[in-house]
Amino acid sequence: MSGKGQGRGQGKGNGQGGGRGRNKGGSFGVGGFCVCNKCGTKVSHQQGVKCTDLKCPDCGHTMIREELLGG
Numbered sequence: 001m002s003g004k005g006q007g008r009g010q011g012k013g014n015g016q017g018g019g020r021g022r023n024k025g026g027s028f029g030v031g032g033f034c035v036c037n038k039c040g041t042k043v044s045h046q047q048g049v050k051c052t053d054l055k056c057p058d059c060g061h062t063m064i065r066e067e068l069l070g071g
Contacts, residue, residue, distance in 0.1 A: 028067050031045065032065065032067065034065060035063060035064060035069060036056035036059060036064075037061065037062075037064055037069070039059045041056050041057065041058045041059070051065045
């Protein structure tokens, strides 16, 4: 008679995570523009200030970095 145990296997898979989000966690450098994705208003990007921390001066929507529009 052989019993059926509840042993635990030795998982040895190759995980492939480790992504760092948009832009591979890097920065876009100085210059460029912050753009409102809602109304299209464009303002100069200021070093040390994230575009997503800004509100559009025209409509109040959150701004995003121009490079992220992908267009």
